[in-house]
Amino acid sequence: MASVSFRNVEKSFGSTRIIHGIGFDIADGEFTVLVGPSGCGKSTLLRMLAGLEEISGGTIAIDDHIVNDIESKDRDIAMVFQSYALYPHMTVADNMGFSLRLRKADPALTKERVAHAARILNLGPYLERYPRELSGGQRQRVAMGRAIVRDPKVFLFDEPLSNLDAKLRVAMRAEIKALHQRLKTTTVYVTHDQVEAMTMADRIVVMQEGRIEQIGTPLELYDHPANLFVAQFIGSPAMNIVSGTLRRDGGQAWVEADGGVRWPVGPTSAGQDGQTVAYGVRPGDLGVGRGADARSVPAEVIVVEPTGAETELLVQVGASQFVVVLHGRTQAQPGGKIHLSVDTGAVHLFDPTSGTALTA
Amino acid sequence: MKASTLRKASAEAKLLLIGIPLAIWTLLPIYHLVLFALSPKEQAVSGKLWPDNPTLHNFSMVFHQQHHYLGHFWLQMWNSVLIAVAVGAITLFIATSAAFAISRLRVKGGRTIMNLALFTYFIPAAFLAVPMYKTMGNYGLLNSQWALILAMVTIATPYSIWVLKQASDKLPIELDEAARIDGATPLQLFRLVYLPLMMPSLVAVGTYALLLAWNEYLYAFLLLSDDKSTTLGVALGSFLSADDSPWELLMTTGLIYALPPAAIYYVFKRYMVGGLTAGAVKS
Numbered sequence: 001m002a003s004v005s006f007r008n009v010e011k012s013f014g015s016t017r018i019i020h021g022i023g024f025d026i027a028d029g030e031f032t033v034l035v036g037p038s039g040c041g042k043s044t045l046l047r048m049l050a051g052l053e054e055i056s057g058g059t060i061a062i063d064d065h066i067v068n069d070i071e072s073k074d075r076d077i078a079m080v081f082q083s084y085a086l087y088p089h090m091t092v093a094d095n096m097g098f099s100l101r102l103r104k105a106d107p108a109l110t111k112e113r114v115a116h117a118a119r120i121l122n123l124g125p126y127l128e129r130y131p132r133e134l135s136g137g138q139r140q141r142v143a144m145g146r147a148i149v150r151d152p153k154v155f156l157f158d159e160p161l162s163n164l165d166a167k168l169r170v171a172m173r174a175e176i177k178a179l180h181q182r183l184k185t186t187t188v189y190v191t192h193d194q195v196e197a198m199t200m201a202d203r204i205v206v207m208q209e210g211r212i213e214q215i216g217t218p219l220e221l222y223d224h225p226a227n228l229f230v231a232q233f234i235g236s237p238a239m240n241i242v243s244g245t246l247r248r249d250g251g252q253a254w255v256e257a258d259g260g261v262r263w264p265v266g267p268t269s270a271g272q273d274g275q276t277v278a279y280g281v282r283p284g285d286l287g288v289g290r291g292a293d294a295r296s297v298p299a300e301v302i303v304v305e306p307t308g309a310e311t312e313l314l315v316q317v318g319a320s321q322f323v324v325v326l327h328g329r330t331q332a333q334p335g336g337k338i339h340l341s342v343d344t345g346a347v348h349l350f351d352p353t354s355g356t357a358l359t360a
Numbered sequence: 361m362k363a364s365t366l367r368k369a370s371a372e373a374k375l376l377l378i379g380i381p382l383a384i385w386t387l388l389p390i391y392h393l394v395l396f397a398l399s400p401k402e403q404a405v406s407g408k409l410w411p412d413n414p415t416l417h418n419f420s421m422v423f424h425q426q427h428h429y430l431g432h433f434w435l436q437m438w439n440s441v442l443i444a445v446a447v448g449a450i451t452l453f454i455a456t457s458a459a460f461a462i463s464r465l466r467v468k469g470g471r472t473i474m475n476l477a478l479f480t481y482f483i484p485a486a487f488l489a490v491p492m493y494k495t496m497g498n499y500g501l502l503n504s505q506w507a508l509i510l511a512m513v514t515i516a517t518p519y520s521i522w523v524l525k526q527a528s529d530k531l532p533i534e535l536d537e538a539a540r541i542d543g544a545t546p547l548q549l550f551r552l553v554y555l556p557l558m559m560p561s562l563v564a565v566g567t568y569a570l571l572l573a574w575n576e577y578l579y580a581f582l583l584l585s586d587d588k589s590t591t592l593g594v595a596l597g598s599f600l601s602a603d604d605s606p607w608e609l610l611m612t613t614g615l616i617y618a619l620p621p622a623a624i625y626y627v628f629k630r631y632m633v634g635g636l637t638a639g640a641v642k643s
Contacts, residue, residue: 085534
C-alpha cells in the first residue's frame with residue numbers, strides 16, 4: 001500500500017502540450033477516480049503513473065519515492081486495461097501467475113497466490129481455461145486477478161468496464177468496489193463515465209483539456225461544483241443551466257432570464273444585484289407546485305418519461321428547455337401547463353464568463 | 361428464394377468454368393512427371409496416356425544412384441535439405457528480431473529499415489547474381505554451401521521482415537504494456553509473449569524462405585559448381601547437358617525433388633494462408 005503524489009506534472013507530444021502542470025495527492029488506501037471527457041488527459045496521466053508514457057515535466061512519486069526514471073516493472077504497480085490485455089496463449093492460471101513467474105517465484109507460492117486470487121474473484125472453475133473461452137466479465141475478472149496476485153502498492157484501472165454491457169458494468173462496478181474495501185490497496189481508476197466515478201470513488205479528480213477542474217468527494221462535487229464544467233459533467237441527468245440577471249429586492253432574490261422568467265434564488269446567495277449570472281439547478285431539485293405563486297415558474301410539458309420509481313419531464317420555460325426529475329408519478333401530460341417549484345437552497349450561481357461558482 | 365438459389369448455382373458454375381481449366385493447366389505437367397517416372401525407358405515418349413506396364417524401376421535406379429548423372433543423388437539431396445533448412449532458420453531469426461525491434465520496441469530508424477527492405481525488391485535477384493558471385497569469391501566462399509545460404513538469406517529476409525512486421529503490428533500493444541508492468545524484460549517479452557503469438561506467421565515465413573532456397577536454381581548453379589557441394593536442383597539441370605538425356609530418370613528425380621515442398625505445404629497450409637495474409641489489411 002502506498003500514497004501517490006503528482007507534482008506539476010506535464011506531458012507534451014512534440015510541441016503539443018496535453019497535460020498542463022497537474023498536482024494532487026492520493027492518500028494510502030484511497031480509491032481515486034480520474035474522470036473527464038475523452039481527450040482530457042486522464043488516461044495519459046494514468047499511463048505516466050504506470051511508466052508507459054514518459055513524464056515531460058514535474059514529478060510523480062509513489063510512497064515519496066520519485067518514479068520518473070524508474071521502469072514500470074520496478075514501480076510495484078498493477079494495471080487493468082480496457083481491452084483486458086490477457087495473454088491469449090496462456091491459461092487463466094498462467095495469466096494470473098505470469099508476473100510471479102517472471103520474478104522466478106517459488107511455483108508453490110505462485111500456485112497458492114493464484115488460488116487465493118481465484119477464490120476472491122470466483123474464478124476457481126476457470127483456472128485451466130484460455131481467455132478466448134471466457135465471457136467479457138470473466139476476462140475482466142482475470143485481468144483483476146492478475147493484478148491481485150502481484151499484491152502491488154497501487155492498482156491502476158484504465159476504463160476497465162467500457163467493453164462490458166450495461167448490466168454487467170453495474171455488477172462489476174460493485175465487485176471492484178467490494179474488492180477495494182477488502183484489499184484496501186491504493187487505487188487509481190480512469191473513466192469517462194461520471195456515474196462510475198460517483199459510485200466508486202473515495203475522491204474524484206475531474207479533468208478537462210489537461211487541467212484539473214475540481215477534486216473532491218463525490219457528494220462535494222455534486223453539491224458544490226466549483227465551476228460550470230463540473231456542474232454539468234457530474235450528475236445525471238445534467239444540471240439545468242440558464243443565463244440571466246441577478247435581482248435583489250428586499251428579502252427576495254431571483255434571476256431574471258429571457259422572456260421575463262423569474263428563477264428564485266435563496267436570499268443568502270452570493271452575487272450582486274444586476275450581475276449577469278448562469279443559473280443552475282439540478283433536475284431533482286425542481287418539483288411540480290400545486291399552483292401559481294410568487295416563487296413558482298410556469299412551464300409547458302414537452303415529454304413525460306416514466307421510469308417507475310421516478311418520472312423525468314422535459315419542459316419548456318421561456319426560450320429554454322429544462323429537465324425535471326420527480327420522485328414518484330405525475331398527472332402531467334405533454335402540452336400541459338405546470339408550475340415548477342425550486343429548492344432555492346440547492347440553486348447554483350456561476351460567473352458566465354469564467355464559469356466559476358459564485359460563493360457567498 | 362428461387363432466384364437466390366439460381367444465382368448461387370450460376371456463381372458456382374462461373375467458378376467451375378475458371379477452376380477446371382486452371383486445375384488442368386496446373387496438373388498437366390505433374391501428370392507428365394508421374395507418367396515419365398512410371399514408364400520404362402523405351403515407353404517414356406510413346407505418347408500413351410498411361411504406360412502399359414507401369415514400373416517403379418526408375419525410382420530404384422535413382423535411389424541406388426545407378427546412373428552417371430545420379431552419382432551423388434543422396435549427397436545432393438542432403439545438400440538441398442541442409443541449405444533450405446539453414447536458410448529458413450537464419451531468415452526467421454533475422455526477420456523475427458527485426459520485426460520485433462521495429463514493430464514492438466519501436467527502435468529509431470525502423471521506418472528507414474522497412475523502406476530499405478522494400479527498396480531491395482526494385483532490383484531483380486537475377487541482376488545481383490554476378491555481384492553476389494564476386495562478393496562470395498572475395499570472401500572465399502565459392503563452392504561452400506555458406507555462399508548459397510547467405511545469398512538466399514539476403515534475398516528472403518526483406519520480404520520476411522515485411523510480412524512479420526505487418527503481423528506484429530496486429531498484436532495489441534496492451535499485451536506488451538501488460539507484460540512490461542508484470543515485470544518482463546524485452547527479451548522475456550519476446551520469448552514468452554511475442555513468439556508464441558506470432559507462431560502462425562513464423563511458420564508461414566519460415567516455410568517461404570525454406571522453399572525459396574529449395575527451389576533456387578540460378579544462385580545454386582553459380583555459387584556451387586562442384587557436383588559434391590551443389591543441390592539436387594542444379595543436378596537436375598545437368599541432366600540436359602547431353603543430347604540423349606535420360607528423361608525418365610530426370611522426371612523421376614524431379615518428382616522426388618517436388619515431394620518435400622508438397623509435404624511441407626500440406627502440413628502447414630493452415631498457417632500459410634492465414635500467416636501470409638495476416639496484417640495485409642487493417643481490420
